[in-house]
Amino acid sequence: MHMADALISPAVGGAMLAASAGLVVHGAKKLKEDMDDRVVPLMGVLGAFIFASQMINFTIPATGSSGHIGGGMILAVLLGSNAAFLVMASILTIQALFFADGGLLALGCNIINLGFFSCFVAYPLIYRKIAGKNPNRNRIFIGAIAASIAGLQMGAMGVVIETWLSGVSDIPFTGFLLLMQPIHLAIGIVEGIVTAAVVTFVWKARPEILEITGGPASNYPTSTRKILVGFAISAAVIGCTLSWFASTNPDGLEWSISNVSGKELKAPETGLHAFLAKLQQNSAAFPGYSFKEESAKPGGKATIAESGKDEAWGSVNAGTSLSGLIGGSATLLLACLIGWFLRKFQNRSRV
Numbered sequence: 001m002h003m004a005d006a007l008i009s010p011a012v013g014g015a016m017l018a019a020s021a022g023l024v025v026h027g028a029k030k031l032k033e034d035m036d037d038r039v040v041p042l043m044g045v046l047g048a049f050i051f052a053s054q055m056i057n058f059t060i061p062a063t064g065s066s067g068h069i070g071g072g073m074i075l076a077v078l079l080g081s082n083a084a085f086l087v088m089a090s091i092l093t094i095q096a097l098f099f100a101d102g103g104l105l106a107l108g109c110n111i112i113n114l115g116f117f118s119c120f121v122a123y124p125l126i127y128r129k130i131a132g133k134n135p136n137r138n139r140i141f142i143g144a145i146a147a148s149i150a151g152l153q154m155g156a157m158g159v160v161i162e163t164w165l166s167g168v169s170d171i172p173f174t175g176f177l178l179l180m181q182p183i184h185l186a187i188g189i190v191e192g193i194v195t196a197a198v199v200t201f202v203w204k205a206r207p208e209i210l211e212i213t214g215g216p217a218s219n220y221p222t223s224t225r226k227i228l229v230g231f232a233i234s235a236a237v238i239g240c241t242l243s244w245f246a247s248t249n250p251d252g253l254e255w256s257i258s259n260v261s262g263k264e265l266k267a268p269e270t271g272l273h274a275f276l277a278k279l280q281q282n283s284a285a286f287p288g289y290s291f292k293e294e295s296a297k298p299g300g301k302a303t304i305a306e307s308g309k310d311e312a313w314g315s316v317n318a319g320t321s322l323s324g325l326i327g328g329s330a331t332l333l334l335a336c337l338i339g340w341f342l343r344k345f346q347n348r349s350r351v
Contacts, residue, residue: 001152001155001252002095002106004265006168007168007265008103009165010271016106017108020107023085027081037343043079043087043338043339044332046079047335048331049231051328052236054070055238055243055289056245063186066250066255067184067187067252070155072123073118073123073191073192073195074194074199075118077127082119084115084119086335089111091331094331099284099285100281103276113158113162117154117158122150137200141200145192153184153185156184157180179259184252187252209224240324244316244317
């Protein structure tokens with residue numbers, strides 16, 4: 001659901017970027033008030049894990065489409081709303097700058113659609129209400145499904161509204177909406193199951209980790225080494241090898257655009273769109289999660305759904321593996337730096 005710049009006007013893109021920046025500042029201020037040192041490495045490894053997981057598109061049967069998890073709900077349950085939002089913003093920024101996944105002009109939209117709705121709306125108002133203060137397997141499963149679906153439905157609606165308000169494409173609002181919502185309902189169910197599996201695993205191994213999202217930092221477990229190692233290894237395996245088996249079908253957004261417009265959408269070739277496209281072309285070392293000579297266009301996961309049927313499925317690709325390794329490492333580093341900076345700032349304010 002990474003939006004490309006071809007869908008967004010400078011006014012909408014600028015407004016959403018300002019809104020996301022404001023939420024980042026708000027989240028950072030709230031987080032530093034009760035942040036624990038052991039949250040910092042968890043932010044890093046979870047960021048790497050979600051980065052790698054987003055590289056794997058799974059096929060949606062009978063549609064010719066695919067989807068990938070957003071990961072916002074996993075982050076929110078294990079880190080809390082504020083830390084989760086900061087990590088998601090880090091992931092999406094690295095994806096846009098170095099992998100041309102999501103446009104630079106659309107970056108604020110993507111942060112809101114994939115981060116805000118999951119972390120600040122669906123998690124506190126749906127997941128926590130269902131899971132309660134003493135979660136069990138059934139509550140986690142039901143809460144994860146419901147919150148994941150709700151978060152993606154709101155995010156998909158956000159894509160439609162932002163595209164309509166931008167007015168740079170001739171995509172009809174109603175037709176776009178009627179395609180986006182059902183396909184992301186299917187994706188949300190899968191994401192909910194994945195979220196429930198991950199959260200249940202952590203809940204069994206270290207239930208105290210779930211407590212920190214709703215309580216003081218003193219509830220945090222003495223050691224999180226096993227959890228950190230587990231997520232780090234998972235991120236490496238997913239990004240470096242399992243990513244070879246990602247579906248080549250267009251994702252839900254691309255599929256919806258293709259079916260409602262039937263043509264390729266192109267961003268304006270002048271003005272801010274052209275400037276940002278050139279900037280992204282220069283900054284993206286691995287556009288499309290591959291080497292530059294193998295890659296597609298900058299500005300996101302293409303602006304139209306492409307069948308991908310002529311691409312080999314499950315083929316070994318060194319560019320993809322390297323992208324997973326570099327992207328995961330960069331996300332881990334950036335998230336840890338953010339957490340470390342906030343922790344240092346918190347210590348200074350207490351002196």
